[in-house]
Amino acid sequence: MRIGELATLSGVSVRALRYYEEQGLLAPARSASGQRIFGEGDRAEVLRIRALLAAGFCSSVIRGLLPAYRDGGTERIRSAIAAARARLETERRAIDAELDALAGLERELAPDVGVRVHAGRHAAIECSEAVAPDHRDRRLR
DNA sequence: CTTCTTACA
DNA sequence: TGTAAGAA
Secondary structure, eight states: OOHHHHHHHHTOOHHHHHHHHHTTSOOOEEOTTSOEEOOTHHHHHHHHHHHHHHTTOOHHHHHHHHHHHHTTOHHHHHHHHHHHHHHHHHHHHHHHHHHHHHHHHHHHSOTTTTEEEETTEEEEOOOTTTOOSSTTSSSOO
């Protein structure tokens, strides 16, 4: 099948499929005219790549993991999962520590801070300088 | 109409 | 990742 069909079947964009090939995650054959030719098995392959990506593995790691999936290298995969889990748990501890630190700063403030009366209305305290453009960032800039 | 590559946002 | 452009 050509790239468009695989994209429809897998729910992955044509752009992404070409990118996966560029990253060495997929190795489709080529027709005489240069078009990528995928096999039926590539559908499952793509879904697996998506699952690995969703779990946080970068393409270079996935590249090394895919062959293990094909030739039953279960131990290699298990260790990769364990490493990823350990890394995430370390990060979680750091996040919990920051959350605790924030709670401490909040308790340190006077009881009524957070809202001040201006012209009879409630208004949130301004904090232009300390606000991160994206609250998902790990550090405020 | 679909795909390819290359390049840019 | 999406989209544009020009060619096949």
